[in-house]
Amino acid sequence: MEQVLQEFKDRIAGATAERPLRIRGGGSKDWYGGALRGDVLDTRGWRGIVAYDPTELVITVRSGTPLSEVEAVLAEKNQMLAFEPPHFGADATVGGMVAAGLSGPRRAAVGAVRDFVLGAVLLNHRGEVLHFGGQVMKNVAGYDVSRVLAGSLGTLGLLLEVSLKVLPRPFEETTLAFSLSQADAIRTLNEWGGQPLPISASAWLDGTLAVRLSGAAAALKGARSRLGGEEIADAAGFWHSLREQQHPFFTAQEAPLWRLSLPPVAAPLELDGNQLIEWGGAQRWLHSSAPADGIRAAAARAGGHASRFRAGTAADARDAVFHPLAPAVAGIQRRLKQAFDPAGIFNPGRLGNDY
Incomplete structure (x- = not known):
């Protein structure tokens, strides 16, 4: 796995705003969000369950791990990802699940993806491995980074690992x-x-x-x-x-x-x-x-x-996907992007033209 990590660091070191990186797992949600830009950085080589303690209801997984694999392991212990993440394809990965931040039918009863993220490991624009949430450190900018990553569509950095709270299946x-x-x-x-x-x-x-x-x-x-x-x-x-x-x-x-x-x-x-x-x-x-x-x-x-x-057959699939943000919220989002990806190399435009 160290070789895969070094390859990620080398790709990040060579990326520029003119030639950014498009972080991609299984590609099951490529249609979601803004236009796809940049050279593909495939995360599927970075896979595997790092730790799983059924008694503590916590699982730590690498981002390129197939979502179906994680769900199968949890099912063996009669546990589940309670927010019922949609796959939208057989190749869905855990990293894509967190990046998209989408939840299924049970979300109103138990919470969203971000509510189950306990910690995260991120590879930043300098190629540094940073630990957030329940792992090691807090973000110096003051944000709860492990939760901010949920729904960020890969615009803040390369998610390496995520620790998730799991729940027992209903009787x-x-x-x-x-x-x-x-x-x-x-x-x-x-x-x-x-x-x-x-x-x-x-x-x-x-x-x-x-x-x-x-x-x-x-x-x-x-x-x-x-x-x-x-x-x-x-x-x-x-x-x-x-x-x-x-x-x-x-x-x-249609x-x-x-x-x-x-x-x-x-x-x-x-x-x-x-x-x-x-x-x-x-x-x-x-x-x-x-x-x-x-x-x-x-x-x-x-x-x-x-x-x-x-998008429908007559719609432009890449124009104005998300509802315009309020000025104050847009300002926070711009500052987040600037703090985590000042060079603009990670998934530019997936959240909108400025992100």
Whole structure:
């Protein structure tokens, strides 16, 4: 592995703003974010589980390790990555999982990727190996770097290792279906959200609300009796299809796919196109060819933001992917980029033109 690490350092030493590096694992999320630029720096040679202590619920993994390999090891101990990271391809790696910062259906119940990152090892623009989080040191700039890396799309440096908190798998799960309008589904989810119910995922589409219950058998029996609804057959397949965007909602439409992050209590948005609602109302997927400015304005009025997740056949796939940041937040992001990558050699433009 020392030879691989030295190769990484040599590539970084030879990179420039005119010839940057495109950090890439399995490439399963190449479509996500801004334009791809630079010479590929393949992380898959830097792989393997460094440490795993099931009793402490912590696993430390190199960035090029296949995500499926980590999940298989955890499954042997009846444990899991609770935030249910989407793979979007068989070659997904742990580094790509952290860099993309995407979470699956269980995110509203347990937290996002960044909430499970305990520590990280980063190779910076000088070829220095830095340890953050629970490992060795804090960032001198004052940021919680191990969490900042989640969702940074590789723009701050080359992630070498990450330590993740894992959780036991639920004893039992079941999914219930209810016939509800979008407005009634949002209202109902918010009512249930304030009650001691073992809800671990929710999704509304075309007049049907699906709610997953996870926990002990007694808790699920009580919740089923209280909520009613009809049990869904092949519930595991249903939630997997949402996580991996293989459900017909995602695959059968050509319009751009928008991801809207809103307050859970936000009323239904009157926008052209088809919608799917997750995370108790907080995440809303929209297939629409409506103008980007109109979609983003509607999301902003509701107290949230909108990003074009996937481009449609008629859309420019690399223009204005993410919702414009507020000036103060944009300033923080620029300073982060300047502090970690002043030469602009790591994944330039993946988060936007300035990053």
